[in-house]
Amino acid sequence: MSGTALRRLACEVEELVAPGTQPAVLAALLAWAVRPRRTLEGLRRALAARGGPDGSPAEALLAQVQEHVDDQDAAAASRLLPRWRARGCRVSVVGDPGYPARLAEDWPSTDGPVLLATSGARPPTAPTVAVVGARSASSYGTGIAAWLAEAASAAGVHVVSGGAVGIDAAAHRAALEGPGGTSVVLGCGHDVAYPRGHARAGGLFERILAGGGGLLSEQLPAVPPKAGIVRARNRIVAGLADLVVVVEGGPRSGALLTAGAAAERGRPVLAVPGDIRLAGSAAPNRLLAEGAGACTEPADLLAALASDRVAVAATVPQTPARTTGAMTVLPREVHRELAAAWPRAVTGDGLIDRSGLPAGTVLAALTRAQVAGEVVGRADGFVLRRAPEPGGR
Structure with missing residues (x-):
């Protein structure tokens, strides 16, 4: 030249x-x-x-x-x-x-x-966790991801993931509401709208930028999301994190690549135990069998970070709250909408819109309610397991 x-x-x-x-x-x-x-x-x-x-x-x-x-x-x-x-x-x-x-x-x-191109804020030096998993995630998986990410962010822990639909999106949405914030590692260049729903005006990526987060990519701006490129970004997700948590994933999930990249750097990996009958449990259950730590609640994640700057967030309920005539783990606004619709189901998006609460708060609460047996997740949404009591919230 x-x-x-x-x-x-x-x-x-x-x-x-x-x-x-x-x-x-x-x-x-x-x-x-x-x-x-x-x-x-x-x-x-x-x-x-x-x-x-x-x-x-x-x-x-x-x-x-x-x-x-x-x-x-x-x-x-x-x-x-x-x-x-x-x-x-x-x-x-x-x-x-x-x-x-x-x-x-x-x-x-x-x-x-x-090279690393960044739109928005650079990843902070704060303790950072990667919450990763399947695109075709179950409602249980997205709820767990939101629960963990919400607690981490509320405790000042930064949350990083790959910006995909499913587990990644649930973690990003939950984390952006808290002080820890979130960063996305793109599987394409910045000038490519992928995933389309997240990259559109008013979508998840725009909300992350508005909330002080960042979008990162190693690719030149017009590079499309080919399979090898999308999978290669998993090593960057792992490299940015002090800890990786795998929530769901099949036997060939990219989440296993993220976990492997973390292990190569000597960084801890946790996995959320899953139902052995479900394909989405293959990745975390395999990691558990290979010696990864179990993540069954936010306290496991925060303890694994081993940082005196991190404490369990008081805003994350650990036990059910007492309400009129019944026990419930649901926020008042969410329980009200489910009770009004009973016995019909309400979608997760519908509950978020009608309750006016942050997406992470709603998804995390629904997960706790399913674990407690209060709510059933179905193909058409969520429904209270029992008829609501008159006068209940």
């Missing part, structure tokens, strides 16, 4: 770099990455094979690529920048101050991405 082309591209990326990232380094890496069959992961592996960089990661990466990019590469990289700019992204290079320190630990022996 000519010196002029490199300097011009470096000037263009200046407004996109995260704090501490050198524009010249980012420009050269982008010019390298736009050409087919050249990957940033390949650069990491080459450095790992040599025993790591002699200096900083940024210097070593620049030395690898700067003689192998040309003006056409620079032009192609330049065309990508408006897409990141429109999403408000900042891009960091591994080892730089703006790159998550957990993810950079022992790099390049560990497989943190070379």
Whole structure:
């Protein structure tokens, strides 16, 4: 590449770099990455094979690529920048101050991405838990995920997951209501609407950004969510977390990849015990058989973090509350809607809308109520197991 082309591209990326990232380094890496069959992961592996960089990661990466990019590469990289700019992204290079320190630990022996683009807030340095599991999750699974994430966030623990439907979405929704907050690791570039329902205007991702969270991706902005890319982001989820909790997943679930990546980094893994008759219990039950700790309540998660900055949130009910003429674990607003509809079922979304309560609060309460035998989850929604008592809430 000519010196002029490199300097011009470096000037263009200046407004996109995260704090501490050198524009010249980012420009050269982008010019390298736009050409087919050249990957940033390949650069990491080459450095790992040599025993790591002699200096900083940024210097070593620049030395690898700067003689192998040309003006056409620079032009192609330049065309990508408006897409990141429109999403408000900042891009960091591994080892730089703006790159998550957990993810950079022992790099390049560990497989943190070379680049990380972030829209919204960077992941905080607070204790962090990854809550992961199946897309085709049961109502029990999404409720457990919400219960755990709600308690973690209320205790100041940051919650990270992959932004997928099912378990991931339940965890994100519950966590964004609390002080811990949440981050999403995308399985595509920032300029790709996936999952479509979460990426639409007013969807989950917009709510996370509005709530002070962040969307992260190692991919260039227009990269689609191919299977290998979606699964590869699981290692980033694990790398950002101090602890991984697997809620549900089949025998080939991506949640097992997240758990494996955490174990490779020496970070603890917990699993939620599941019904042995259900396919969604295969992943957590396998992890339990292999020695993972059991997570049966938020206290298990918080204890595993082993941090004196974390305490069980007082806002998460651990025992049923006394009400008029009966015991219930449900918030007054949720019980009222179920009682009014009985014997008809009400969907989870319907209860969230009608009660006016946060999604995480409702889903967690429904899970506790199912465990307590007060509520039955059916294909058409949730219903009280017994007829409501007159005068009850």
